[in-house]
Amino acid sequence: MVTRPAVRQDFSPARDATAGLLKINLARRGFISAAMLTMLAGCSGLNTDGSAPGAPGVPAATGPATPGTTIGNGSVKVALLLPLSAGGQFGAIATGMRNAAELAVADFQGADITILVKDDGGTAQGAQAAAQAAIQEGAEIILGPVLADAVRGAAAVARPAGKPIIAYSTDVGVASRGVYVMGITPQVSVDRIVEYAAQQGKRSYAAFVPNSAYGQVVQGAFQEAVSRTGGRVVAIESFPTEASGINAAATKLSGVAGQIDAIFVPDPYNGQAVRALAAAGINTQRVQVLGLGTWVDNRAAAQAAPGAVYSAPDGAGFRNFATRYRARFNSDPPRTAALAYDSVSLVTALVRTQGSQRFSESVLTNAAGANGVDGLFRFRPDGTTQRGLAVVNASGRVVSPAPRSFNAGS
Template sequence: MAAAVGAAGLLAGCSGSTLGEFQGYPSDPNAGTPPVTADTIGTGTVRVGLLLPMSSGGGAPGLPNSPGAQPPATSVGQVFRNAAQLALSDFQGADIQILVKDTGGTSEGARTAAQDAIADGAELIIGPVFAPAVGGAGSVARSSGIPVVAFSSDSSVASRGVYLLSFLPQTDVERIVSFAGSQGRRSFAALLPEDAYGAVVEAVFRQEVGKLGARIITIERYKPNDADDLRAKAQAIAAQAGNIDTLYVPAGGSVPGFVAQVMQSGAHLSQVKMIGSGQWDSPEVQNTGLLAGAWYPGPDASGFQAFADRYQQNFGSRPPRNATLAYDATILAAGLVRSAGPSRFTDRVLTNRDGFLGIDGVFRFLPNGLNQRGLAVYEVTGTGARAVDPAPRSFGSAS
């Protein structure tokens, strides 16, 4: 059973034998740690570094986070700091102090920020956000034996001890292709951006379709931000629509609706089920009538709505979709301090196979630094979206 990291702000000790019991904690925790004069949240005895692009005006986020678009670098640092602050206010009696360190959104800035946090006694690093910064912080943390729970969705920066809490493209593809297969879909095509994100999802798409024993009829790759090329590649797929029952289009924004228009103009849309990714979790996609009936994966929506309401009450604005990452990471840190004692941030505890239950549902870290999430499947209605297959609440004993 997953440990709870939910909206109530409490993380219970993981049940079962994978975490174990630790008696008598704390006993003189953090004796002799240095004083901290930087930006802090909370007054607990266990120190956790929070590495964010507080002063950055730009930066490369790596692969697109899903669901939804990542907020701009000028705001993401403050948004994630707010979410961490909200988490500590929700978790009564949290015995952690968060040390907020500015990465500037760069690898070198993150390296310095990680060094500062560790020198100040941090036992765990949360963040950074951008892939280059995760690489910089990870190199420092690994040499010091300090684990990292980061927010980039670029799987290339994950490794043992550097865990990604983000919404990963791999999990999206696995969920939606598996669901399509369960609904009898057997002939697939894909329309992918010709970039790093497209390369990642193509590899997983091929693998997952193969697991179904299904066929890939064609894969077309288009130049991002080139409408003419996108139209030409969509038309190439439409020409083979008679052999296709499922079309995978992971890009969000205006792309799915544009592709649907092209398919409809050739009278092929009714023959082909369109499926997407967590990037479809936006009004622009959900309210497009031509996409009605299309499927996409995403976390349970109810948890985010409750979180967003509390965030707005406290900070006066609605948070971006991925602000829950900072909230869940903070609750995870506080909960493990409470439940796992001196072993709180060890690899064994962080990669507990039962996982944890957060705002966005159940998740667990893998030994290679990637994660698995329990996602729902949604159907576009043209006036929003509805869940057609709920997210699992646990990973199950056999998983």
């Protein structure tokens, strides 16, 4: 058993009794957060997926990366690439994630790692230069970047060097062998809420989605999930962000009100979308409203549809993490900070337990996964990540707990 700091975090490795697989507990059992990049993308305008489709390939690095700082003084070097100089919301997120990495090292007593913090500027070129500098300084693995284009830039350097990446993007388009997308993706969130609805006997669905890139992504994921569970999608309507446009779009769904038993509203726009549906004649007390992480702590949406349910990590873990973060940094962490905390905790545990194979593909893609602040997760060989999410009702009560373990064959 690993000696633990005062916060009593459990980072010890344990063997799964049923599957015989390594499982690393990165946080106290039951502490799961709502750190969701998809939620930020939906409700604050943050685009964590990088540039528009069809962006050009990654150009060669044009110069050295901006000198960074280090965290810890262990023998194993780990790179942390963040858009520290990007400014605005990206800069604030980067600072929060850097702080979370520091907290993880402090929590893991005797961590034998040195984190090389590099500024990628939020660009492909910056990430390529930052990754090159970190690898030249001895980094064995790269954590980050956040933005998809930056992930592509870092991968252009890391792949030839044989260094794995644990990225914080939600764009599965950048996932590949050796490049693991850690962010909670729309597909994972949609799959969980549709599976729950099917378990409750829901078979006929409609969808009311924002007319945005985010809306298009979750709409596609929704259609796939409904088909997979044997349901049918009766109607889909997209709405513009203006209040008048939302009302007009909702009216188009009034004709299917009697044909559906669930309606997917991934982004409630502070309740405007749900109120528009009710005004159009869709009884949201009879028809189950299904949501995603944008419903977390959205009081206006909860008032508009008290019976709604959404998929998200159980918030208890993030609250515990946020308390410790505030005590150390005197500020609230961004929700994405839990990704940095979990990834640093994971590599620290692997350094302690897995020897020279610590960052090999077989170790990183171990089927039992890990349980962190953000809940249960595991990396697949194709670079995508499976998450154990809960289903929560609009009042914040968990109605279907997140799984405690993965099925060995799934």
